[in-house]
Amino acid sequence: MLLHVSTACAAGEQEGLIPEKPFLMGETLREGTHLDIESELNLIKGTLIQLNNNFSSEKTERRIMKELGLERARQFGWPNTYVFTKAMGEMVLGHLGCKLPVVIVRPSIITSLLKEPLPGWMEGIRTIDSVILGYARQALKFFLVDPDTIMDVILHLVNIVLCGVFSRRCNELSGKYRLAMKLIELYAPYTLFKGCFDDMNLERLRMSTEQNNDGEYYFDFDPKTIDWDDYFYKVHIPGVLKYLA
Structure with a gap:
């Protein structure tokens, strides 16, 4: 059995009663959008390559990557990169762990x-x-x-x-x-x-x-x-x- 510690905040800024259910691969919190994790990883790699080719400083690289992460998180309905990546982690575990019992716990603060x-x-x-x-x-x-x-x-x-x-x-x-x-x-x-x-x-x-x-x-x-x-x-x-x- 695999125990994965996520966060209740992966639910984003939803209102009302939020049920205990896993995130399905590609699911988002914004209607009309679909999340492709592989595409997001390629976007990160491509941006880093471009910054390196432009000889960007470490400070500039850190700022641009933070801005990119926040932009992508909000694009799909999450308020920040922390809860965005937590949700993606749940998706990956649910997708890859089909032959292994997986328990996801979502503590709050x-x-x-x-x-x-x-x-x-x-x-x-x-x-x-x-x-x-x-x-x-x-x-x-x-x-x-x-x-x-x-x-x-x-x-x-x-x-x-x-x-x-x-x-x-x-x-x-x-x-x-x-x-x-x-x-x-x-x-x-x-x-x-x-x-x-x-x-x-x-x-x-x-x-x-x-x-x-x-x-x-x-x-x-x-x-x-x-x-x-x-x-x-x-x-x-x-x-x-x-x-x-």
């Missing part, structure tokens, strides 16, 4: 460890941790997010940045504003997400493991047993500051 072996431990800065660190370092005073998907626009900071009265302070705030806008652009598809993921397969698996273990915990992954306030304030945020700051 992954945070730090709850308990063992080190509560709060994490490997590298991920997703919301960039926001936590930005706030802890006083580089980020606001962020675009609302559980009811209502956009809360902070105009006061913009006015301060544009006033131009104190040059040094203006530059400082401008840098913080650019950081905030960059993070907003990156995370908006997730902080304003309007979909709801169906998890009946996972729930059936959890119930099955409980029934087969005489009531004892064998592999506890029920989110209802977690005190989320206690976890974030006493485990995750202290872990971010300890291991990443």
Whole structure:
């Protein structure tokens, strides 16, 4: 059996109930389009060859390839290259793994460890941790997010940045504003997400493991047993500051 870790965000910016189903080869999130993975690979190779022939710098090459990836992702309905390539990975596994049992798990935002072996431990800065660190370092005073998907626009900071009265302070705030806008652009598809993921397969698996273990915990992954306030304030945020700051 092959276990593949994908991401729930591979669903893109869909709304409503999102079922647990694999991506079929060539399937996209934008109606009227078809994804040919081989063509996408050839496009990447061709662009790199052209850049090398033009003696482009590493910085220029990196910028152009990022722009190309984002353009191709949005062409087929995904907001960025991360979730775009994750979806393509699922397609390839589904297509090539017909003779091998394949399990695809799609976690949402992954945070730090709850308990063992080190509560709060994490490997590298991920997703919301960039926001936590930005706030802890006083580089980020606001962020675009609302559980009811209502956009809360902070105009006061913009006015301060544009006033131009104190040059040094203006530059400082401008840098913080650019950081905030960059993070907003990156995370908006997730902080304003309007979909709801169906998890009946996972729930059936959890119930099955409980029934087969005489009531004892064998592999506890029920989110209802977690005190989320206690976890974030006493485990995750202290872990971010300890291991990443």
